[in-house]
Amino acid sequence: xxxxxxxxxxxxxxxxxxxxxxxxxxxxxxxxxxxxxxxxxxxxxxxxxxxxxxxxxxxxxxxxxxxxxxxxxxxxxxxxxxxxxxxxxxxxxxxxxxxxxxxxxxxxxxxxxxxxxxxxxxxxxxxxxxxxxxxxxxxxxxxxxxxxxxxxxxxxxxxxxxxxxxxxxxxxxxxxxxxxxxxxxxxxxxxxxxxxxxxxxxxxxxxxxxxxxxxxxxxxxxxxxxxxxxxxxxxxxxxxxxxxxxxxxxxxxxxxxxxxxxxxxxxxxxxxxxxxxxxxxxxxxxxxxxxxxxxxxxxxxxxxxxxxxxxxxxxxxxxxxxxxxxxxxxxxxxxxxxxxxxxxxxxxxxxxxxxxxxxxxxxxxxxxxxxxxxxxxxxxxxxxxxxxxxxxxxxxxxxxxxxxxxxxxxxxxxxxxxxxxxxxxxxxxxxxxxxxxxxxxxxxxxxxxxxxxxxxxxxxxxxxxxxxxx
Numbered sequence: 046x047x048x049x050x051x052x053x054x055x056x057x058x059x060x061x062x063x064x065x066x067x068x069x070x071x072x073x074x075x076x077x078x079x080x081x082x083x084x085x086x087x088x089x090x091x092x093x094x095x096x097x098x099x100x101x102x103x104x105x106x107x108x109x110x111x112x113x114x115x116x117x118x119x120x121x122x123x124x125x126x127x128x129x130x131x132x133x134x135x136x137x138x139x140x141x142x143x144x145x146x147x148x149x150x151x152x153x154x155x156x157x158x159x160x161x162x163x164x165x166x167x168x169x170x171x172x173x174x175x176x177x178x179x180x181x182x183x184x185x186x187x188x189x190x191x192x193x194x195x196x197x198x199x200x201x202x203x204x205x206x207x208x209x210x211x212x213x214x215x216x217x218x219x220x221x222x223x224x225x226x227x228x229x230x231x232x233x234x235x236x237x238x239x240x241x242x243x244x245x246x247x248x249x250x251x252x253x254x255x256x257x258x259x260x261x262x263x264x265x266x267x268x269x270x271x272x273x274x275x276x277x278x279x280x281x282x283x284x285x286x287x288x289x290x291x292x293x294x295x296x297x298x299x300x301x302x303x304x305x306x307x308x309x310x311x312x313x314x315x316x317x318x319x320x321x322x323x324x325x326x327x328x329x330x331x332x333x334x335x336x337x338x339x340x341x342x343x344x345x346x347x348x349x350x351x352x353x354x355x356x357x358x359x360x361x362x363x364x365x366x367x368x369x370x371x372x373x374x375x376x377x378x379x380x381x382x383x384x385x386x387x388x389x390x391x392x393x394x395x396x397x398x399x400x401x402x403x404x405x406x407x408x409x410x411x412x413x414x415x416x417x418x419x420x421x422x423x424x425x426x427x428x429x430x431x432x433x434x435x436x437x438x439x440x441x442x443x444x445x446x447x448x449x450x451x452x453x454x455x456x457x458x459x460x461x462x463x464x465x466x467x468x469x470x471x472x473x474x475x476x477x478x479x480x481x482x483x484x485x486x487x488x489x490x491x492x493x494x495x496x497x498x499x500x501x502x503x504x505x506x507x508x509x510x511x512x513x514x515x
Contacts, residue, residue, distance in 0.1 A: 080154035087159060091150035096122070096161060097169050098146075103138045105131065111138065115146060115161070123160035124148075130164055133242055137288055138166065139180060143173040174279050178286055182313055185288065190295040191316040197300045199320060199331065200268045205231045206332055207267030207299070209251040212236035216273050216325045223329035228336040233267060238284075239274040245287035248272065252293040252301070269332055270299045272314055273325040276307040285312040294318050304328035444479065453477035 074082075098115030105111050109128030114121050124146055126134075138144070148163040168174045185191065206224070210216050212234055224230050235251035238244040258266040272294060274285065284290065285305045294301055294317040303318035304325040315321040322328035439445065447453065454462040456471040468474060469487050476483045 084152040084154060088149060088151050093149055095145055095147045100138055100140055100142050100144055103140050113138065123158060124163050125160055126163040126166065134166060136168060136177060136283065142177050143169040145169045181286065181288065185291055190291060196319045199300050202334065203230060203268035203332060205233060205265040205267045207233050207235060207255040207270040208273060209235050209237055209248055210273040211239045214275060216275050219326045220273060220329045223326050224333060227330065228333040230333055240281050240284060244284035245290050248284060249289040249293035252297050256297045256299055267299055270297060270301045271304060271328050271332065272301060273304040273328060274306065276310060282306050282310060282312055285314040290314055291317045302328045302331060447479035
């Protein structure tokens with residue numbers, strides 16, 4: 046097969062190479078010229094190829110580029126996948142996986158090698174996918190991502206449920222309808238691609254997005270997350286086997302249900318989630334209880350609680366009645382207290398009447414004191430009475446009588462002599478006048494006996510400062 050070279054003006058390396066077979070004196074090509082000519086020829090002849098083979102020496106450089114080899118029983122070819130295409134791979138390339146690489150053939154002049162620049166890489170066949178599935182499952186399981194001890198129980202009655210799925214498929218409608226039939230709940234849908242390029246990244250971002258919501262924020266934080274997709278082939282479901290999705294589900298702090306595919310479909314997200322549901326509809330049934338069953342259960346418990354309370358009340362009433370028979374009669378307990386109440390009432394009534402009388406008297410006296418004319422008349426009466434008593438006292442004063450010529454006759458003992466017989470018997474007497482006393486003797490007085498000591502006059506009665514007048 047002849048290799049065409051592009052024409053150009055002047056003596057180009059391609060023209061010189063073509064002429065080298067006829068002229069021994071043709072100019073020699075440089076290594077760079079020859080390598081460039083070969084590179085252009087290979088790239089023009091193999092601009093797009095699809096190659097199937099087993100991966101070998103797979104590695105990802107720090108720059109993000111992917112390098113490896115494709116081999117079969119008899120040959121091997123180097124492959125390179127630049128960073129942009131490598132970041133969009135739907136799976137993690139590993140040695141031993143049979144793949145189909147699509148790209149263009151080129152050369153690497155620095156090492157005199159040719160290689161395949163891969164634009165897309167896919168697993169070749171279901172068997173290869175299952176092999177990759179088992180390898181990834183074993184590796185992630187060894188890290189503890191699937192440990193049963195880490196599984197959490199689902200909330201009994203979640204208020205908010207987050208659903209990661211396609212917004213246009215039948216899956217979300219089935220979930221919403223089933224939730225509405227069983228127990229209406231608040232549902233937040235995070236729309237994602239569930240198949241094809243970029244699906245795994247979107248699913249992982251949605252799970253982490255729900256987990257990053259703060260309680261009490263503008264968007265309610267879900268109490269439960271459902272990752273759902275309808276049925277399909279293993280290639281269709283492969284996004285839910287990707288490591289990025291498995292790690293996001295395993296690290297989610299919210300309890301999760303994986304509902305991917307039909308009952309017979311199994312993905313690595315099922316192992317990473319807290320609970321696996323055979324179908325999206327079954328996931329909705331696991332998420333919430335049946336409201337009617339809850340109401341019936343509540344009614345049953347309410348009836349049992351009322352019955353227990355009634356029995357307890359009846360038993361307590363019987364015990365109270367039995368105890369009441371041993372207590373004193375009510376009238377016997379009340380009688381002393383009633384009597385005390387009556388006595389207190391009587392005392393209170395008397396006290397109030399007495400207080401009212403005293404208060405009325407004080408009020409009357411003070412009211413009278415407030416009337417000057419009545420006080421003046423009462424004063425005048427008292428003064429006139431006092432003046433009359435003074436005049437009477439003055440008229441009864443014995444000294445006033447002595448000044449009018451009367452005299453007071455006393456015996457030697459100072460006693461009053463009021464009769465002639467006593468005067469004769471006394472013999473010697475003293476006559477008291479207004480201006481002094483005179484001693485006299487009765488002419489017909491009997492012989493005076495031997496003198497006797499003077500008798501002390503009797504004491505005046507208490508309260509009487511004035512003796513008899515005669």
